[in-house]
Amino acid sequence: MPGTLYLIPNTLGATDPSADALSHIIPAQVQALTARLDYFVAENAKTARGFLKLIAIVHPLGKPLQEIDIAELNVNTPASALAGLLAPLLAGRDAGLVSEAGVPAVADPGADLVRLAHQHGIKVRPLVGPSSLLLAVMASGLNGQSFAF
Structure with missing residues (x-):
């Protein structure tokens, strides 16, 4: 059974x-x-490790930071490498997709990984948190019903 992204x-x-x-x-x-x-x-x-260090202040990590696997997916990652990033999930391992800031997969290279995960039957669970796009719309006074991105 595949892991969850x-x-x-x-x-x-x-x-x-x-x-x-x-x-x-x-x-x-x-x-x-x-x-x-x-x-x-x-x-x-490097940014992901910094984020995990912040998390570790409140919640001890399940493994030492040095033993946590962090694969990079950015604008320079070839599409052919995406399947390799999903291999641990297909083997049953859960994974976290983390953006540089805010939520992943929105105006973010992670969207391609999410699409491929769906194609492979991997469960994708978005978690709540800060989104610069949503915060900007909220603070703008614009009608969110007619906002387009």
């Missing part, structure tokens, strides 16, 4: 390491789920 929101650049600050940005349930994963696909491995 979790779409994990990242902070929008916040680096305050306090538990209180992080809980205002990323819900506790999302933090806990993120902490138990040991395979991630991220735009940048």
Whole structure:
């Protein structure tokens, strides 16, 4: 049975390491789920490790950070490499897809991985968190019913 691909929101650049600050940005349930994963696909491995270090302040990681697998998926990743990124999921391993900031797969190279995951029958679960696009629409005063992206 394939694993689940979790779409994990990242902070929008916040680096305050306090538990209180992080809980205002990323819900506790999302933090806990993120902490138990040991395979991630991220735009940048260094940024993803920084995000996991923030999570680890509140929720101990299931493995030492050095043992967590982080594969990169960015604008330079060839389409032919996507299947390899899904191989652990097809083998039954859960994974987290993390963007540089905000939610993954929206105006983000992760969208291609999500599409391929669906084609392979992999369950995709989006998790709630900050979205710069949604926040901008909310703060703009525009009618969200007629907004197009």
